[in-house]
Amino acid sequence: MSSIELKSRAKINLSIDVLGKREDGYHLVEMIMQTIDLYDIIKIKEIEIDEINIKSNSSDIPLNENNIVYKAAKVLKDQFNVKNGVEIFIEKNIPVAAGMAGGSSNAAAVLVGLNKLWNLNLSEVRLQEIGLKLGADVPFCISGSAALAQGIGEELTYIKGLSKDTVILVCKPNLFVSTKDVYEGLDLQNIKNRPDNKFLIECLKKGNINLLATNMVNVLESVTSKMHEEIKDIEKIMLEHNALGSMMSGSGPTVFGLFDKEEDALNGKGELLKKYNQVYVVRSSEKGVEINGEFN
Template sequence: MSSIELKSRAKINLSIDVLGREPNGYHLVEMIMQTINLYDIIRIKDIPHGDIIIKTDSSEIPIDSDNIVYRAVNLLKNQFSIDKGVEIFIQKNIPVAAGMAGGSSNAAAALVGLNKLWKLNLSEKELQDIGFKLGADVPFCISGSAALAEGLGEKLTSIKGLPQHINILICKPELFVSTKEVYEGLNLNKIQNRPNNDLLLSHLECGDVKFVAENMANVLEEVTSKKYKEINEIKKVIMMNNALGSMMSGSGPTVFGLFENNEDASKCKDELIKKYRQVYIVNSSEKGVEISGELK
């Protein structure tokens, strides 16, 4: 019996702009994405019959066909006429429904792992094309590092991301935010604070994190923060602890802060952890999905 173990990393957004809406309801975006070193563990093993079995240590995610990992396996099985089955265990560390692409990252890891396990020999680009059928964030989660994402989120341009020494504080309040409802609540004609992505990219390229942190913008934040006061409350605590900048990631509700000083980040975490259960200090990562356990 063969098996493989992978790290499946989360992301944050350093910017999100929404440029328009397609007739099918999908939104055209332009955003800067950064992989962070907060990850789930995905363990995949072959089983003799053709079933797809999902197991997890989290009570917050489904273990049936509603799980994006299940759909990823099913997609590969159907596309390549695979009659083997798999058992996949998802060890969750990334907050669920948090605007951090946790589910997309898990699906990305399943595709990368099964490509190895089933010897499909698909290139990264081929895996990304398959991943896009599952969700717009999956292609980025496969490649990781940092990228400018355009179109529906699938057009990726590799960029220079945050340097390793920057501390990224993550705080996820106990809220459930519907991405669909956030996008539906966005009035494209009344967006006031759009990011200047060209400017952000040029300052990332020269390592000016202070400028990036002070000029990050997420057009979805206005929608989510109007509904949930916790967004601005967390940002206030982060900024009072000497962060370079703070913003909501994705459609929320996760808020992050960028810190140059580790002591400031730790002090901020100590303050936030009194009220919020999921607070982490992490760094940027060059890899989205990483094989951490060899095939046996």
């Protein structure tokens, strides 16, 4: 019986703009996404019986067909008529329901892993097409790096991302935020402050992280921060510890800060840990999914 182990990485948003809403309810977005080196470990092994079994060290995720990982395995199994069963173990390190694409990243890893395990020989582009049916963030999580995402998040233009010199402090308060509620709470006609994504992409290209950090905008933050004062509290602490800039990722509630000195980020982490228990100091990553130490 064969097995495979993968790293599935989280993302942060360096900007989010919402441009409108489609008739099917999906919102049209324009946002910059960046993979970071905070990852879950996904272990996949073939089993004798023709089933998909999900196991995890986390009690915060479903272990049945409601998990996007189950759906990812099932879509490949059905599409390519694979009769082998699999057991998938998810070692969770990425905070759950955090605005960091943890679930999408896990699904991406399962698509990449099973493609190799079952010798399906699908290209990255084909895997991304399959991934899109599971969720708008899955295609980006397969490739990783940094990209401008448009449409509903599936139209990706790859760009130069944060350099490894930039230190990223991430804090997830112990809150649950409904993405649906946040989007519904956004008044599309009255968004006062929107990100200038062209300018931000230029900042990344030139490596001007100071300018990037002070011009990051997430239009969803105005909604989420009204519901939860912790978001502004975390940003304040990060800025007091010399963050170049701090912002909410996704629809929240995770907040990140960009630093040019690791010492400042570690001091900020120490302060945040007095109030919050999910705090990480990480760097950017050039890849979303990694197989057994090798990139896909």
